[in-house]
Amino acid sequence: xxxxxxxxxxxxxxxxxxLDAARAADRWVPTLCFDERLDAFGACRVCMVGLEGSPGPIxxxxxxxxxxxxxxxxxxxARRVAGAVVELVLSxxxxxxxxxxxxxxxxAALEVGEPRWPGESHAPAAPDTDHPYLTFRHELCxxxxxCVRACDEVQGTFALTATGRGFHANVVAGLDEGFRHxxxxxCGACADTCPTDAIDERSLLExxxxxxx
Amino acid sequence: xxxxxxxxxxxxxxxxxxxxxLEAHTLDGRIRSISPAADGPANEGHTCLKGRFxxxxxxxxxxxxxxxxxxxxxxxxATWDEAIxxxxxxxxxIKRDNGPDAIAGLASSRATNEDCYAMQRLMxxxxxxxxxxxxxxxxxxxxxxxxxxxxxxxxxxxxFSDFDHADATLLIGANPTEGxxxxxxxxxxxxxxxxxxxxxxxxxxxxxxxxxxHLAPRPGTNAAVMLGIAHVIERDGLVDRAFVERRAExxxxxxxxxxxxxxxxxxxxxxxxxxxxxxxxxxxxxxxxACISWGLGVTEHKYGSEVAQLICNVALxxxxxxxxxxxLLPLRGQNNxxxxxxxxxxxxxxxxxxxxxxxxxxxSFEAAWGVSLPREQGYTIPQMxxxxxxxxxxxxxxxxxxxxxxxxxxxxxxxxLESLELLVCQDIFETETTRYxxxxxxxxxxxxxxxxxxxxxxxxQLVAPAIDPPGEARTDxxxxxxxxxxxxxxxxxxxxxDAMREIxxxxxxxxxxxxxxxxxxxxxxxxxxxxxxxxxxxEERFERPGGRxxxxxxxxxxxxxxxxxxxxxxxxxxxxxxxxxxGTMTRRTGNVxxxxxxxxxxxxxxxxxxxxxxGDVVSLRSRRGRIEIxxxxxxxxxxxxxxxxxxxxETKTNLLVGASRDVxxxxxxxxxxxxxxxxxxxxxxxxxALAGSGAA
Numbered sequence: 001x002x003x004x005x006x007x008x009x010x011x012x013x014x015x016x017x018x019l020d021a022a023r024a025a026d027r028w029v030p031t032l033c034f035d036e037r038l039d040a041f042g043a044c045r046v047c048m049v050g051l052e053g054s055p056g057p058i059x060x061x062x063x064x065x066x067x068x069x070x071x072x073x074x075x076x077x078a079r080r081v082a083g084a085v086v087e088l089v090l091s092x093x094x095x096x097x098x099x100x101x102x103x104x105x106x107x108a109a110l111e112v113g114e115p116r117w118p119g120e121s122h123a124p125a126a127p128d129t130d131h132p133y134l135t136f137r138h139e140l141c142x143x144x145x146x147c148v149r150a151c152d153e154v155q156g157t158f159a160l161t162a163t164g165r166g167f168h169a170n171v172v173a174g175l176d177e178g179f180r181h182x183x184x185x186x187c188g189a190c191a192d193t194c195p196t197d198a199i200d201e202r203s204l205l206e207x208x209x210x211x212x213x
Numbered sequence: 214x215x216x217x218x219x220x221x222x223x224x225x226x227x228x229x230x231x232x233x234x235l236e237a238h239t240l241d242g243r244i245r246s247i248s249p250a251a252d253g254p255a256n257e258g259h260t261c262l263k264g265r266f267x268x269x270x271x272x273x274x275x276x277x278x279x280x281x282x283x284x285x286x287x288x289x290x291a292t293w294d295e296a297i298x299x300x301x302x303x304x305x306x307i308k309r310d311n312g313p314d315a316i317a318g319l320a321s322s323r324a325t326n327e328d329c330y331a332m333q334r335l336m337x338x339x340x341x342x343x344x345x346x347x348x349x350x351x352x353x354x355x356x357x358x359x360x361x362x363x364x365x366x367x368x369x370x371x372x373f374s375d376f377d378h379a380d381a382t383l384l385i386g387a388n389p390t391e392g393x394x395x396x397x398x399x400x401x402x403x404x405x406x407x408x409x410x411x412x413x414x415x416x417x418x419x420x421x422x423x424x425x426x427h428l429a430p431r432p433g434t435n436a437a438v439m440l441g442i443a444h445v446i447e448r449d450g451l452v453d454r455a456f457v458e459r460r461a462e463x464x465x466x467x468x469x470x471x472x473x474x475x476x477x478x479x480x481x482x483x484x485x486x487x488x489x490x491x492x493x494x495x496x497x498x499x500x501x502x503a504c505i506s507w508g509l510g511v512t513e514h515k516y517g518s519e520v521a522q523l524i525c526n527v528a529l530x531x532x533x534x535x536x537x538x539x540x541l542l543p544l545r546g547q548n549n550x551x552x553x554x555x556x557x558x559x560x561x562x563x564x565x566x567x568x569x570x571x572x573x574x575x576x577s578f579e580a581a582w583g584v585s586l587p588r589e590q591g592y593t594i595p596q597m598x599x600x601x602x603x604x605x606x607x608x609x610x611x612x613x614x615x616x617x618x619x620x621x622x623x624x625x626x627x628x629x630l631e632s633l634e635l636l637v638c639q640d641i642f643e644t645e646t647t648r649y650x651x652x653x654x655x656x657x658x659x660x661x662x663x664x665x666x667x668x669x670x671x672x673x674q675l676v677a678p679a680i681d682p683p684g685e686a687r688t689d690x691x692x693x694x695x696x697x698x699x700x701x702x703x704x705x706x707x708x709x710x711d712a713m714r715e716i717x718x719x720x721x722x723x724x725x726x727x728x729x730x731x732x733x734x735x736x737x738x739x740x741x742x743x744x745x746x747x748x749x750x751x752e753e754r755f756e757r758p759g760g761r762x763x764x765x766x767x768x769x770x771x772x773x774x775x776x777x778x779x780x781x782x783x784x785x786x787x788x789x790x791x792x793x794x795x796g797t798m799t800r801r802t803g804n805v806x807x808x809x810x811x812x813x814x815x816x817x818x819x820x821x822x823x824x825x826x827x828g829d830v831v832s833l834r835s836r837r838g839r840i841e842i843x844x845x846x847x848x849x850x851x852x853x854x855x856x857x858x859x860x861x862x863e864t865k866t867n868l869l870v871g872a873s874r875d876v877x878x879x880x881x882x883x884x885x886x887x888x889x890x891x892x893x894x895x896x897x898x899x900x901x902a903l904a905g906s907g908a909a
Contacts, residue, residue, distance in 0.1 A: 036251070036258070037251075037257065037258045037259070098217075099216055100216050100217055131806075132266075132803030132804070132806040132807060133262065133265075133266040133803055153402070154258070154259050154398065154402075155259070155398050156398050156401035156402055156405065180807075185261075185262065185390075185394070185790060186261075186262035186266065186791075186807065187259070187260070187261050187262055187265070187394065187398070188260070188262065188265040188266060189259060192248055192249065192258075192265075201246055201266070203245065203246070204217070204245065204246055
């Protein structure tokens with residue numbers, strides 16, 4: 001079927017999403033909870049785009065294409081939603097994530113500055129260094145669920161679990177036993193997909209601290 | 214990409230045969246992080262703890278950084294000129310006095326195709342002998358033999374992506390979630406999507422928990438299981454008659470043989486309930502597409518090469534070969550087990566398994582190298598050790614293999630190494646084997662060299678250096694070229710790419726291979742001259758005379774060892790997730806924090822009977838030797854069996870393994886060892902090093 005993205009016509013297969021169509025048209029759509037290796041989750045609302053005939057922006061990663069769709073990736077309302085989401089996410093963090101992280105990159109691309117919402121942010125804790133390679137910095141967790149889904153859908157070990165609600169939502173290994181004592185097989189898929197370094201390689205902690213904000 | 218590093222290299226993992234594509238990130242000349250390449254066809258953006266994290270060994274302080282020469286019984290640092298001069302001088306003398314066949318070389322399944330090709334050319338052209346082998350001898354040589362015999366080509370018939378399209382899979386004698394973790398994860402994901410998995414292994418491996426059925430045959434009885442499955446397929450009308458008639462031969466003798474392998478008889482031999490044999494056959498044969506995958510639990514037996522042919526039978530009977538989702542997928546152990554053999558680092562074949570006795574092939578290599586070449590087969594690895602002990606083999610040049618830790622019957626191997634006049638070892642660390650070396654050459658790891666590896670899917674993939682070799686260490690390719698030059702045979706290559714050009718020119722199956730075409734995702738051989746590769750083999754015809762596959766009518770025969778009153782338990786050896794083979798690399802990484810010793814798995818019933826508790830140190834004795842090791846009581850292993858690994862040199866597991874070998878390929882029987890287990894005390898009394906000399 002044929003979809004028009006920012007005026008460019010692209011041919012997509014049945015079952016393709018609007019995000020697939022945008023990428024086929026070589027148009028950028030911001031994403032945060034999305035990872036190509038995982039099933040689309042549609043949780044973060046950063047991949048919003050405008051759709052002709054739709055009352056409001058729609059999430060690109062979970063919306064299937066229909067023949068004749070007309071998509072605007074830079075729709076002002078969609079970008080406003082995405083920027084606000086990223087700003088809210090950042091407002092809970094005790095520090096700006098490292099410049100190399102996906103969160104920092106999408107924030108920069110959406111031109112999100114210092115969060116305008118004062119309020120509670122997570123308190124930094126000492127990183128968990130029980131495991132030789134993997135470490136948690138729970139205060140950087142944004143509950144996007146990518147690590148949990150990578151552990152399930154890529155590795156198949158089911159070692160990570162989402163815990164808590166609202167502001168206290170976070171992620172733990174096993175029953176909060178840490179990587180070392182959980183079912184974790186140390187594959188590192190969680191660290192690889194984490195967009196904030198809340199799960200990171202232990203040996204990279206010092207580099208993360210050195211990196212400019 | 215990432216601002217924390219100063220350079221990046223895309224390369225291919227040097228651990229197992231899965232062939233994950235990796236991005237290595239470096240800072241100040243050190244590897245700081247490794248991440249999976251998103252476009253790697255075998256790993257699709259995933260990797261395991263070995264590929265991703267176990268890289269600190271590359272700058273371990275124990276790395277060999279200068280050549281070492283033995284003088285007056287001890288090793289001293291030497292210059293490259295001294296070391297290579299000593300090697301060339303001794304080899305020339307031994308060749309003059311004893312003939313070229315008194316010299317043997319071992320290429321490495323850990324090294325690149327180009328390294329292995331250079332090594333076999335060194336032995337054949339510079340020395341003049343076919344005494345060249347590689348460590349696939351002790352793992353998948355039976356698979357290679359069987360696939361050539363039954364189907365034609367020595368390689369998997371499809372790709373790992375076939376698991377994604379299969380309705381069912383038989384997994385035999387393999388524990389991929391530990392040995393090949395990325396494929397293990399792939400199989401597990403397939404089962405979560407509904408693929409029916411049957412696991413066949415004496416241990417209850419992790420994937421058995423995701424299987425519809427787990428068969429636990431007695432070690433050494435795989436042949437009876439496969440014959441039983443074939444019997445049921447034939448009996449219940451599940452044979453694809455059209456396929457068998459059109460594309461294979463030799464079916465009638467097999468049918469006659471199968472008559473004797475009804476499920477009840479198979480239960481007698483294997484201990485697998487008859488109903489489970491029947492169900493396994495139906496799970497595999499009924500759906501349109503199914504795969505069979507196997508590992509060293511099939512091959513490392515006295516009749517391993519026959520069992521692999523019996524596996525081919527089952528696929529051929531049901532026509533489940535040569536299309537997506539229906540493939541035979543042996544899980545090759547090491548990163549380049551496939552390639553080292555493809556390259557002709559074998560005593561009986563040139564590249565692509567063409568016989569050294571084939572006049573036309575031999576002439577093509579003689580013309581290219583400007584020398585005359587022997588037509589007689591050389592020694593296999595076990596034959597090399599036998600010949601050394603007998604005094605017929607005087608010199609060995611071993612690169613990238615620790616035979617004194619990994620080969621069977623350690624005492625015999627050590628005797629062989631001590632008998633040599635010259636032992637040259639080329640490695641990245643001192644090993645159990647280098648204790649006996651006269652010259653040690655410091656080589657490079659996969660993170661420091663360029664070339665290609667060929668994974669278990671026959672996929673040739675580029676290897677690129679991320680860091681430099683430490684100190685004066687050189688790449689294996691440079692070292693072999695220098696030794697060849699010193700022996701008067703100039704290889705004439707600027708680098709590995711020139712070697713691949715020569716391989717392509719001399720090998721029809723590699724005709725279209727160029728580094729440019731390999732690109733980021735590699736090519737699966739055979740590669741036609743125009744660059745077309747072959748993800749699926751045998752879509753139309755088999756690579757055998759007449760294009761027809763060959764059924765093998767081979768009966769079950771008892772393994773080389775059996776439990777008796779003195780040795781009542783059967784020991785099976787294998788690999789664990791955190792470590793890799795001899796552990797030379799993984800023991801020098803954070804992986805030891807996760808697993809720091811070999812343990813003996815024993816079933817709770819056996820443990821209770823023997824008064825053994827979890828953590829006790831036990832004596833483990835076979836007909837060959839005795840070691841001491843800690844016990845781990847677990848239901849993963851069946852009663853009557855015990856399991857351990859050989860990752861730590863202090864354990865000396867391979868002292869226990871006897872001389873029993875595969876009848877066709879002399880692959881050792883690591884998987885069936887009758888043992889006696891009993892508690893001894895609190896601490897293992899480790900054997901002293903076996904080295905006779907005062908070496909470090």
